[in-house]
Amino acid sequence: MTALLAVFKREFKGYFGTPVAYVFLVAFLFLAALAAFDNGFFDFREASLRTFFLDLPLLFALFAPAIAMRLWSEERRSGTIEFLLTLPITPTQAVLGKFFASWAFFGVALIFTGSMVWTVEYLGDPDYGPILTGYLGAFLMAGAYLAVATFFSAVTKNQVIAFVLGAVTCLALVYAGYPPLLKTLDGGGFGFLADFAESISFNTHFELLQRGLVETGSLFALIAISIGFLASTIVMLQETKAR
Amino acid sequence: MIRVAQLTKRFGSIVAVDGIEFEVKPGEVLGFLGPNGAGKSTTMKMLSCFLEPDGGTAEVCGFDIRKDPVAVRRAIGYVPENAPLYGDMTVRSFLKFVGEIRRMGGRNLKDAIERVITSCALEGVLEQTVETLSKGYKRRVGLAQAFLHDPKTLILDEPTDGLDPNQKHHVRELIRSMGQEKCIIISTHILEEVDAVCSRALIVAKGRVLADGTPEELKQRGDGRLDHFFRKITTPEDEMPQFDQEVTA
Numbered sequence: 001m002t003a004l005l006a007v008f009k010r011e012f013k014g015y016f017g018t019p020v021a022y023v024f025l026v027a028f029l030f031l032a033a034l035a036a037f038d039n040g041f042f043d044f045r046e047a048s049l050r051t052f053f054l055d056l057p058l059l060f061a062l063f064a065p066a067i068a069m070r071l072w073s074e075e076r077r078s079g080t081i082e083f084l085l086t087l088p089i090t091p092t093q094a095v096l097g098k099f100f101a102s103w104a105f106f107g108v109a110l111i112f113t114g115s116m117v118w119t120v121e122y123l124g125d126p127d128y129g130p131i132l133t134g135y136l137g138a139f140l141m142a143g144a145y146l147a148v149a150t151f152f153s154a155v156t157k158n159q160v161i162a163f164v165l166g167a168v169t170c171l172a173l174v175y176a177g178y179p180p181l182l183k184t185l186d187g188g189g190f191g192f193l194a195d196f197a198e199s200i201s202f203n204t205h206f207e208l209l210q211r212g213l214v215e216t217g218s219l220f221a222l223i224a225i226s227i228g229f230l231a232s233t234i235v236m237l238q239e240t241k242a243r
Numbered sequence: 244m245i246r247v248a249q250l251t252k253r254f255g256s257i258v259a260v261d262g263i264e265f266e267v268k269p270g271e272v273l274g275f276l277g278p279n280g281a282g283k284s285t286t287m288k289m290l291s292c293f294l295e296p297d298g299g300t301a302e303v304c305g306f307d308i309r310k311d312p313v314a315v316r317r318a319i320g321y322v323p324e325n326a327p328l329y330g331d332m333t334v335r336s337f338l339k340f341v342g343e344i345r346r347m348g349g350r351n352l353k354d355a356i357e358r359v360i361t362s363c364a365l366e367g368v369l370e371q372t373v374e375t376l377s378k379g380y381k382r383r384v385g386l387a388q389a390f391l392h393d394p395k396t397l398i399l400d401e402p403t404d405g406l407d408p409n410q411k412h413h414v415r416e417l418i419r420s421m422g423q424e425k426c427i428i429i430s431t432h433i434l435e436e437v438d439a440v441c442s443r444a445l446i447v448a449k450g451r452v453l454a455d456g457t458p459e460e461l462k463q464r465g466d467g468r469l470d471h472f473f474r475k476i477t478t479p480e481d482e483m484p485q486f487d488q489e490v491t492a
Contacts, residue, residue: 002343002344002346002348003343003344003346005343006340006343006344007344009340009343010329010332010340014331017331018331078327078330079323079325079327080327080328080329082288082293082323082327083323083326083327083328085293086291086292086293086316086321086323087316087341087344087345088313088314088316088317088344088345088346089313089316089344090313241293242288242293242294
């Protein structure tokens with residue numbers, strides 16, 4: 001646990017040690033707010049964050065890989081992976097320490113979007129139920145995206161490749177629940193595939209949560225995707241760390 | 244104490260380490276000599292539990308490298324080849340990070356950091372980030388993190404590579420002073436280093452041990468010169484006539 005915490009602290013501080021964190025935060029907050037207003041934040045005449053949550057899955061698909069791409073690829077490129085994994089730490093502790101650091105950083109970015117909550121509070125009388133479950137969904141979804149991106153960061157020494165592979169997979173997981181795709185699959189006699197695509201899609205689960213519906217299935221799916229990709233990262237590292 | 248038994252590692256069809264066997268006792272500084280690609284670094288990576296062996300095993304400080312890798316890593320100090328370090332951290336925060344992973348804390352960690360700062364002469368660069376340091380200082384930081392928990396066993400992969408003569412001298416003095424009570428393995432292809440710090444040397448090539456003895460013994464087998472003996476046993480047979488001519492000349 002101490003080892004995990006040490007890695008967590010190093011990584012978390014590492015984000016703020018370079019301008020990357022600040023560039024990320026500014027870009028993320030700007031685009032998240034822009035998307036909310038573009039989706040008709042005022043036109044709805046409703047004190048809710050529906051328009052803000054709407055495009056988050058897409059936005060996360062680009063920002064999560066940007067945060068997680070360096071986690072392992074940089075260790076591999078610089079050779080520090082040998083140093084880290086010959087300290088008394090298990091690969092699981094190292095992977096989790098780094099993952100939680102990136103997740104906490106994403107959490108900070110989400111906290112800064114609190115200005116949107118303040119705005120709807122100022123303008124009207126919002127229902128805090130869907131807002132809270134929406135944020136819970138956003139945070140869990142961020143974890144799942146980061147787990148996917150962590151896996152691809154462990155696959156390669158090259159951060160750009162890690163980013164592209166991570167972003168493409170995240171986008172695929174978003175669009176797996178895209179209605180026209182589901183309709184085509186269903187109509188073509190692949191109902192089971194449509195069901196599967198819908199069940200793994202970030203969109204499906206996040207949509208329920210942002211409407212205020214806390215379904216254990218959705219929470220479980222997001223957590224299961226995270227655990228699955230993190231476990232794969234650990235296996236991948238053990239198999240390929242010396243290459 | 245290190246006891247290596249039939250340690251083997253393959254990379255595809257290449258056998259990097261081929262059933263190597265040796266022992267290092269406390270108070271011994273073992274020089275691990277060999278040409279490039281002899282399997283020195285691979286052996287050290289297995290002893291430090293970075294790589295898993297394909298055959299055989301080793302006992303380091305009483306722990307088996309296959310059964311209890313984390314206990315082995317806790318007991319040893321290891322400096323990998325080229326000593327890769329986190330460039331974005333300051334020397335002090337880097338040492339603190341290593342100490343925390345090694346479950347050191349409070350007064351204990353503070354004292355340990357002070358001790359390695361003095362022994363590795365890092366006083367002037369403590370608040371500098373590692374990436375801004377010269378190669379010599381980086382190497383010293385690499386050594387400092389390995390000495391931090393005062394381990395009984397040290398595994399150092401080419402610890403003086405790339406250092407200037409003064410820095411080499413300093414690092415060798417440090418190793419020699421520690422060699423009195425610790426069990427140390429140093430890999431190197433600088434033969435003068437063996438004379439300078441090692442109490443015993445092992446010559447390996449193609450993943451096998453070719454010779455084992457004190458530096459004096461090995462020298463005697465090479466007409467009084469270690470480099471002669473080294474070349475004699477590590478030069479492939481088809482290149483031997485040319486070698487003989489050179490020695491005669």
